[in-house]
Amino acid sequence: MRPRLLCALGVALALAGCGGEQRPAAGAARALPPVSVTTVEVRARDFPVVLHTTGTVTPLSSVDVKAQVASVVTKVHVHEGQFVRAGELLFTLDARADQANLEKAQAQLARDLATLDDAKRQLARSRDLLAQGFVAQGAVDTAQAGVEAQQAAVQADRAAIAAERVNLSYTRITAPGAGRIGAISVFPGTTVAPGGPALLSITQLDPIAVAFSLPQRHLGDALAALQGGGAAVEAALPGAAPQRGRLSFVDNAVDAGSGTVRVKAVFDNRGARLWPGAYVDVSLTARTLAGAIVLPQATIVQTARGPQVFVVEQGKAHPRAIAVVYAEGADAAVTGLKPGERVVLDGRQNLRDGSAVVERRDAAAAASAPLPAQ
Structure with a gap:
């Protein structure tokens, strides 16, 4: 009885195995649908390397005017806040x-x-x-x-x-240079002497400088820009439009404590918008990457192996490793791509290597496309 039972069980298992081989898998019966994505074209263009930092507005000259002889002030010819020219009479002494x-x-x-x-x-x-x-x-x-x-x-x-x-x-004290007068500390009848306090200060406001610090790694770019006539620099007060100036000075030593180098830029300041001592946001164009491969930063996927993008070729998406040279704003300059290739912008989270894709036109491209003729 036992041998017959074992034999029948073996035959049943064999038949079940044959039936499983003949039945196709449900996943293999139908292919995955294509993924709808938005793509952008990789372009080659000059890409500026812009450094952002904060700086302090600094006058090109600020002079404390003092008496050179011991005497008594007989007349004050200027008032506080007045703009004076070089050689203009300030005080008369006895x-x-x-x-x-x-x-x-x-x-x-x-x-x-x-x-x-x-x-x-x-x-x-x-x-x-x-x-x-x-x-x-x-x-x-x-x-x-x-x-x-x-x-x-x-x-x-x-x-x-x-x-x-x-x-x-x-006994006739004149302005050593042009600028704006600060607080006046003497009046007619005041006794003054060479070792005494300053009578007033004159600060040059136009042109004016902005001092700021750059990381040591950008020292070479700053020196190259200085030799080329000075790189473009923008300085903006909080909530105000930026003003444009030129790089004019790079210090002769790197601060060992901070690893930065002190630099200055000069700005036209006819409207006196930049005031000495004020903090400003500074943008310095250190150099320009000529013919850089540029694409939106939103197309870059950060992985454990480094950054990559999905390149669309013949209706399929393939990942490709890239190297980011420099990123600024919404764009990035990279290596590993060629101009004209199309990379995925939206929908990349659903992609795998070899995924079929259907490209959609992004809103920016649709808005810039010409309207059809009526």
Whole structure:
């Protein structure tokens, strides 16, 4: 009884196996439907490398004006916040003592000139008497020495007059350069001295500079841009339109603590929109990647093996590894693709290698396409 039962069970299993081989799988009977995707064309164009940082508005010159002689302020010719030109009169100091010293030196010069004329006449008479044999050569030499000594005295008088005129000029304080006046700390009647505080400060506002720092890895780009006439730089106050300037300075050392290098850019500031000490957002075009392969960043898929994109070829999508050279805004410059190839923008999350795709036109392409003729 047991052998018959085992035999019947074996026959049943064999028949079941044959029947399973003849029945096709449901998945193999029908192919997967194509995936609807949006694609964009890879393009080659010049791609600027733009660095973003923050900077501080810095004047090209800011001068503290101080008195050079001890005196008393007699008149203030300017007011706070005024724009002045170079050489414009700022203050007048009490000049009576310096004027008197100048007149004294001039009087001394006049007296020494008269003495010099007399010494020259004495020398001439001594030479005549020597020719007639009435005096010895020593008398002529003495007269000659007197003339030379008096000439030296006259020269010293003229130097003293020049010095007194310099001291007198210090009583008229003028602007060393053009700019805007800050707070004025003195008034008529104030005693001033060379070692005292500044009377006022003059800050140049146009043109003006913006100082900022760049990472050490961009030092070569900054130096190359500086030699080429200065790279384009944009500076913008919060909520304001950016202003354009040019790179003008790269420091001679890298800060070892931060690993950055200090640079400056110069801007036209006729409207005084940039104010010293203000913080601004800075954009520096360090260099331009000529003929770069550019595509939207949204097409790039980050994987464990690195970035890749899906390239559509003959109706099928295939992954391709790429290398991102530089990314800015919505675009990225990459390697590993050719101009004209089409990559998947939307729908890439449903793709596998070899997936069939149906391309849709993206909204931007549809909007830019010409309308059909009516």
